[in-house]
Amino acid sequence: MRKLTFLIFSAMVMWHGVVAQPEKQKQVLHIIPEPVSTTVLKGSFLLKPNTRIVVSGKDVSGVASLLTQMLNAPTGYQLATTVSKGGQEGNAIVLRINSSHNAALGEEGYTLQVLPKQVVVAANKPQGLFYGIQTLMQLLPPVIGSHTVVKDTPWKIPCVNITDHPRFGWRGLMLDVSRHFFSKAFVKQYIDEIARYKFNVFHWHLSDDQGWRIEIKGLPELTTTGAWRVPRSGKWWSFAPPQPGEKATAGGYYTQEDIREVVAYAKERFVTIVPEIDVPAHCLALIASYPELSCTQQKYDVNPGSRFLKKEINNVLCVANDSTWLILDKVFTQLAALFPGEYIHVGGDEAHKSFWETCPKDLALAKKLGVTIQGGLQPYFEKKMHQLIVSKGKKMMGWDEILHDGLPTDIAVMSWRGMNPGINAAKQKHPVVMSPWGQAYLDLYQGDPLIEPNTYGMLRLKTCYDFNPLPDSVDPKYILGGQGNLWTESVPNERQVAYMTWPRSLALAEVFWSPAGKNNWPDFIRRVEQQFKYMDAAQVKYARSMYxxxxxxxxxxxxxxxxxxxxxxxxxxxxxxxxxxxxxxxxxxxxxxxxxxxxxxxxxxxxxxxxxxxxxxxxxxxxxxxxxxxxxxxxxxxxxxxx
Missing domain, CATH: 2.60.40 (Immunoglobulin-like)
Known part of the structure; x- marks a missing residue:
């Protein structure tokens, strides 16, 4: 029996040509986020013009198509996709849905085996295969990120065995397109970039004081007025307010067809889009479009980035105004139809309540409810928003200011004012996404302000890497995961978006995906430096502030x-x-x-x-x-x- 076993093993080694190596993969591989388990083997797989992409199982064709797109552009090959016929597939990359469920992998995990004659990516679900091919791409030479053909490059993949699955289900990045508008093409490119590092949530901040960015049928003023402001360039908050007769020409918006296109694009890459319409505050662009929604009902301009006092310019909706709820119902009805994800983000942060205190309608409502303006009107607003969101078949999420006693526990809380609000929300049995500004706000300085573009605060790469979204004091089942946020007051163009995102989001990617306790700062930096080569090939801008x-x-x-x-x-x-x-x-x-x-x-x-x-x-x-x-x-x- 021992002899037979030895012969079988010898035959496998002869066909595969590999044996396991000692723990030296740290110096060989540079995968981010760090996989759960990695073993480096001898040898390599050579990608050739006649290599086939072989699919096995349901719903694999979409992942196979993405893989061929990523491989064909830099190699110049025209790799063919075929359906598996069973047995050993030589000179092939096999994408396989497991015939029996591997509980350890869950829905997003995968195994990746690279042998000299075959690569096999296996998973329970297509999204697991997708994350497997992202890891596979990081095993190829860095020029695999090129958008044009790279000649005379041996496309070798080192032989490995990898088992991998995420720590958290919510691995998000937020992009604010209100303070500065970014094109549909760029948003799709950004989704590609974040998916490469296994982020699965794109939080799209679509409205604020400085711009309304989504078409709503029946409310044309949102895009004819709210989407535009007078042009300014320079230091945010220092800009002069609109001058008499000055035309509002800076801005833009996404049509509903644009939104559908981006949603479909993200879905193909297993990224869920969470739209945010921030209410009841940060609503100046909405109020500029429909002045009757504020307590003053005065005509305001969309703010171009000027510092303004909230006691003088009202950016908060009138809670007791029937028109407020008619328009919000129309907005969120269409939002729910456009975005298939389970959550809609309603903001809820930084609501300055001074105008409510002088509004006869809001004062009467507070008296009727038996609450104070300061303590009770926003909780009433949030509960009514909850009813509205639920009526559209969605779940509600908001910034941590929405948290009040008696808030329905199915409302998810995004904790930005540190970790404590998230801890309190979890203890009240709310789903929580940890996104504290001190560890996850990508608009902060990442190096010395003397040589960095102007912004505020400080968030270095190592601080991101040391972030732990799961405090010891809470039940883990209430922590959905974590998210990085890129507010764009001081981010005026697309190249700067990338500069502020990378490499700090590499650290967040590892925090959200890799097992707890596996962090290794020196090795992470080694891997980051290798990822810079991939970004160079892909022409993605990044910050070198860590140096x-x-x-x-x-x-x-x-x-x-x-x-x-x-x-x-x-x-x-x-x-x-x-x-x-x-x-x-x-x-x-x-x-x-x-x-x-x-x-x-x-x-x-x-x-x-x-x-x-x-x-x-x-x-x-x-x-x-x-x-x-x-x-x-x-x-x-x-x-x-x-x-």
Whole structure:
């Protein structure tokens, strides 16, 4: 019997030509997000012009078509797709639906086996196959991302065994198209990019004070007025308001046919679109279109990015106005028909209630309900919105401000003001998506503000990577997953969207997909650097901020100024100069001890090197800025002590 077993094994090795290797895959593979289990084998599979894509099982043809599209463009091949006839398929990539359900894989998991003569991607569902081919693409040379034919490239795939499935079911990214409008073609491209890293939710922020972006039949003013504002360029919130007679020519909107096209495109890539119409606040574009919906019923302009006081310009809907609910019913009826996903996001954040306090209708409603304007009118609004959404056959989701006692528990809460609102919502048995601004807001700075495009706050790559959407204190069944959010006040064009998205969304992709406890920061950075090569080939812009030096300030004796330097990633040296010259690797290297300021110095210049090569941007930092930073630190410390 042992002899027979040995002969069978020997025959398998001869046909497949592989044996398992020790745990060295970390230095061979660069997959993001990190799979659950990976074993590197000897050998490789060579993709050839006559390689076949073989399908086995129901509903596989769509995934096969996407795979051939991705492979044909850079290789110049015309790979054929055939139906499996059973048995061994040589020189083939086999996409197979499991004949018996593999419970460990669930609906989105897959197995991937690459052997010298055959590649097999197997899954319980087509979406699992889709994620399997995304991993397969990362095993090919980086130029596989090219949109044009790359000649003289051996398309080798290393032999591996991979078993993989996601940690969370909700793996989302949000794009705000209200503050700046982005074309339908770009939105589809963005969906391609996020699907490549196994995100499965695209949250589409379609309305705000600065623009209404979706056609609603029977409400033409939303797109003739609400979708347009006067053109401005520069620093957001500094723009002059519309001037008398100035034409509103900046903006745009998606027709319902556009929406259907994007929804279908996303569905093919197993991405669910969650539309957001933000109410009752952030409604200035809606109110500019239909002034009767506000408490003042005054005519306002769509905001072009000017700072405005909410006590002077009303961007909040009148809750007690019948017209409000007639229009909302029409909007959400059409929204529900256009988007097949189970959730509709209704916003609910940052509702300034001062106009309700002076509105006779809202005051009368609050008195009738026996509630205060400040504490009770928004909960009433949210419960009524819930009834409206449910009547359309959908589930309601909103930002964490919607959370109030007595809110129906089927309403999902997206926690943005830190983790605590999400924890509280989960303890009240609400479904929760964790999206805290300090770990998941992609519109924040990702490097030193001295050299980054203007925005606010700070969110470095490592902070994203250290994010854990599942607190120990809650029942995991209430945490749907996590999401990164890209608000676009300071993101005026499509290239900047990509710059702010990558690589921080690579970190979020791994947080949302890979098993808990498997994070490895140095290895993640190694894999990120390989992914940059794929992005280069695909002409996707990304930030290199992780290479730049970090300049901070420490308190010396008698509150004096000391400078501290650091690198965000391992294996990088930091060099500096106080004398006004540009440092290189022959200058003093920072060793970890806070630096005293030489007399007369007014600036520190800092640069990072890896070995003998500069790797980050040079930062020239006035010491006066560091002094201001230290003063703020000291002030915060004193305030904390006084408490």
């Amino acid at each position: 730049d030096p970090i300049i901070d300030v420490a308190k010396g004796n008698n509150d004096s100024l000391n400078v501290t330097l650091a690198s965000e990633i391992p294996g990088v040296d930091v060099y500096y100069a106080f004398d006004g010259t540009n440092p290189d690797n022959f200058y003093p290297r920072y060793t970890g001890t806070p630096l005293d300021i030489p007399k007369g110095a007014s600036e520190i210049r800092v640069i990072t090197y890896r070995g003998q090569q500069p790797i980050g941007q040079q930062i020239n930092c006035p010491l006066s800025l560091l002094q201001q930073k230290l003063d703020k630190k000291i002030k915060r410390e004193m305030q904390q002590k006084s408490k």
